[in-house]
Amino acid sequence: MSMPYADGSGPLVPKPELTLPALRQAVAAVAPSRLPEFFEDLQKAFVRAGDEDSVVPIRMFYRQWGVVIEIERHPETARRLHAAEQALSSPDPNVRERAVREAGEIVRAAHREVAGG
Template sequence: MTAPHAAGDVPVMPLPELTLPALRQAVATLVPSRLPEFFNDMQAAFVRAGDEDSVTPIRMFYRQWGVVIEIERHPHTAARLHAAERAVDDPDPDTRARAIREAGEIVRAAHRELAGG
């Protein structure tokens, strides 16, 4: 399995709290181009929470964007993920399979980090 973060892949900022203001600021700092997606996901989570009378969709939204930030705050890790995402469209099935494994490992490692290691 691939290491979650390469040696020397120092985070460019601390992991923020999983709160709306902290996550919004982190997205604005690290991946401002994704702010519209962040706000769309936030709106959908709050609507779903109201429809379901549950806070679970909001917690899932925080977790989803916490994973994004955990990855993006490590430049080398983020670059690996983005390369894997691009390689998923490669015509070679072996290249696609490697890309899917790499992306999955990176995302799972980010989930583990959010869960406390």
């Protein structure tokens, strides 16, 4: 993983491959406080894969964490998402509506990026 760009405008780390080592390294770099959640989700995905005799839960885990990293590796995008999440508890319905729209746009864009589109 690379260091942040000198001017702070670029991603904190390169876009990782959707592999366990690459995702683990990227989470450690951009959201280290989420490593316990990452490993818990990993364990759940492997248990579910065994229960279902399917690799789909593992692929879903990779995709889910690819999206998290795609957001978190861009500090301004992550800041906007976290602000929108905070705004969801606003008593003002207009603020909540804007927050839902903003969060949805950010997450959908991250899903598109992870999917290669």
